[in-house]
Amino acid sequence: MADRVWNHKRKGMVIDMDLYPLKAQYLTNEEVWLCLEQTEVCERQRYNRALVHVYCLEREVRTVEAARLEPETKISIGRYDVLFAGFGVRAVIYGAGDELVLETAFDVCKEPGKSLRYGFVSDFTAKDKTNGAMEQLRKYHINMVQFYDWSYRHDSLVSEAEDYEDMMGKPIHSETVREKIAQAERYGMQAIAYGAVYAASKEFYDQHQELAFYNANGEVFRFIDRFYIMNIQKGSPWRRHLTGQYRDAMEKMGFTGIHMDTYGFPKTAFSRLEGDYTRVSLQKEFGSLIDETYRELAKTGREPYLLFNNVGNWPVAETARHEVKAVYIEVWPPYERYHHIKQLILEAKQLVQNQKPVILAAYLEPFRKESPERAACCARILTAVMVTNGAYHLLLGEKNGVLTQGYYGDYSVMEEKTAAEMRRYYDFMVRYLHLFYDAQLVDVTMTHMGWDNYEYQCSAENWSAYGESGKLWLTVRESEAYKLLSYINLCGCQEDYWNKGKEMPVAQKDIVCTVAVDGEIEGIYYASPDLPDSESYRLPYEYLTDEKGKYVRYVLPEVVVWAIVYMRGKL
Numbered sequence: 001m002a003d004r005v006w007n008h009k010r011k012g013m014v015i016d017m018d019l020y021p022l023k024a025q026y027l028t029n030e031e032v033w034l035c036l037e038q039t040e041v042c043e044r045q046r047y048n049r050a051l052v053h054v055y056c057l058e059r060e061v062r063t064v065e066a067a068r069l070e071p072e073t074k075i076s077i078g079r080y081d082v083l084f085a086g087f088g089v090r091a092v093i094y095g096a097g098d099e100l101v102l103e104t105a106f107d108v109c110k111e112p113g114k115s116l117r118y119g120f121v122s123d124f125t126a127k128d129k130t131n132g133a134m135e136q137l138r139k140y141h142i143n144m145v146q147f148y149d150w151s152y153r154h155d156s157l158v159s160e161a162e163d164y165e166d167m168m169g170k171p172i173h174s175e176t177v178r179e180k181i182a183q184a185e186r187y188g189m190q191a192i193a194y195g196a197v198y199a200a201s202k203e204f205y206d207q208h209q210e211l212a213f214y215n216a217n218g219e220v221f222r223f224i225d226r227f228y229i230m231n232i233q234k235g236s237p238w239r240r241h242l243t244g245q246y247r248d249a250m251e252k253m254g255f256t257g258i259h260m261d262t263y264g265f266p267k268t269a270f271s272r273l274e275g276d277y278t279r280v281s282l283q284k285e286f287g288s289l290i291d292e293t294y295r296e297l298a299k300t301g302r303e304p305y306l307l308f309n310n311v312g313n314w315p316v317a318e319t320a321r322h323e324v325k326a327v328y329i330e331v332w333p334p335y336e337r338y339h340h341i342k343q344l345i346l347e348a349k350q351l352v353q354n355q356k357p358v359i360l361a362a363y364l365e366p367f368r369k370e371s372p373e374r375a376a377c378c379a380r381i382l383t384a385v386m387v388t389n390g391a392y393h394l395l396l397g398e399k400n401g402v403l404t405q406g407y408y409g410d411y412s413v414m415e416e417k418t419a420a421e422m423r424r425y426y427d428f429m430v431r432y433l434h435l436f437y438d439a440q441l442v443d444v445t446m447t448h449m450g451w452d453n454y455e456y457q458c459s460a461e462n463w464s465a466y467g468e469s470g471k472l473w474l475t476v477r478e479s480e481a482y483k484l485l486s487y488i489n490l491c492g493c494q495e496d497y498w499n500k501g502k503e504m505p506v507a508q509k510d511i512v513c514t515v516a517v518d519g520e521i522e523g524i525y526y527a528s529p530d531l532p533d534s535e536s537y538r539l540p541y542e543y544l545t546d547e548k549g550k551y552v553r554y555v556l557p558e559v560v561v562w563a564i565v566y567m568r569g570k571l
Helices: 040-044 126-130 133-139 174-186 202-207 237-253 283-298 338-351 372-388 416-431
Strands: 017-021 033-038 049-056 059-066 072-076 084-094 099-109 118-121 144-147 163-165 171-173 190-196 227-229 257-261 268-271 278-281 305-311 327-330 358-361 456-458 472-478 482-489 508-517 521-527 541-546 549-559 562-569
Touching (some): 017 084, 017 099, 017 133, 033 084, 059 072, 084 416, 099 416, 118 133, 126 171, 133 174, 144 174, 171 174, 174 237, 190 237, 190 305, 237 283, 257 283, 278 283, 283 305, 338 358, 338 372, 372 416, 372 482, 372 562, 456 472, 482 508, 482 549, 521 549, 549 562
Parallel strands (some): 118 144, 144 190, 190 257, 327 358
Antiparallel strands (some): 017 033, 033 072, 049 084, 084 099, 163 171, 268 278, 482 562, 508 549, 521 562, 541 549
């Protein structure tokens, strides 16, 4: 199929069907299935045939026809012998003198841990057993789900009772937890058990006061007067107890990993294990705790997915190199601005030499405190920032739930329009997965633009390399195979705080860009989740030469919130 050339008059349409992959992630050479749902209204209009086009970047790689449509039609689109790639799907649905267009995306990985899109569930009553939460997370391509908080007590995770209350008084039905874990397995997701590393109930503390951590005044550390902080140092009986509880969570409940939570404070504490008070640096203990936990859980016969919460980015330099599947950072002030988000991501990627996913938990207060419109715009911009810089965002969960604070049980719910917008953004992330998360792509924004750097030039006077308010934020990443330019529109935004609601930016149009090249390129392509479709459009370009070298020049048609341009060839 020929490249689709950008046409600014192309329109979208509102449709009453749904298309999505049956699994959140597929493995190399696994058969990929889509589900096409249509309502009774669509059935009465007699939509009876679908032509499904599969794309890898701008190239169509497969076409599959479904000749008979049911209310719920399963469509096989084959197997894909790739190690790590995202794919876009465009399905044309034909009816009596009419046609509709649906889009979705899927990814294929040899190692499921290479791309970890993190979400959450926190409702576990009997009526929540079939609440559709896992099905909805599948549509967002969430392939790793944190169960928060599912346990009986932090010091006694698995309850012997079928119905119980957690430490915050939340009711839980064990069979609901198990059913959601089973759903996660069916949908290609990792089910991760929340488990704080040092929190215990008062009852446990009263019986084991020598196992607690104390402050410089000799008082036990407590969190919200409910959770008592226990001694996690190497050799402590609490550590042996904790890893045993984690193992119970995997063996008795079926979890595939543990979210090892911390509270950020304290950073130093006093131990009473030896009788006298001994000062302990928690940072020096966390690494061995992670590795010891990994070894214990590996005895279950399953590869354990461990995450460790680096609260406020501490102590990520210590924990990132240990047996965690991803670098996980919970973002709090003073990391308040968009450039701080990029800083966290780039520093984390450097710590692990780009060999582990980076996940940021950045909770969005606007969904709780501001208008739905301002919250939605804030979420779109922050998603663009995360993905542009090659990280994942823990934000979505339950049925269109969104996190606004550290206690996940108090999540907010997105409006239907916002949920649809976020789903397009997550489709876009997965469709262009192997661009956004290519370990070979290096960020050169600060060294290849501006001043006497002629490698990348932008005609817009109001562009920025680090996310300033009122400007068009450019991020440039390049490798031997690709050049990737991301444009995030902050024009019209009054400030650059990521956790503040935003009005829709002022759209930027007809932006002339010039890029230095060393040879002939194969093409320049433009895509955006804000367009009626997320396909790659070939942009016209021309070659220029001067005393400094050879360039290509193209015109970026429009940036509403987020757009990308990529090129390949002899770069």
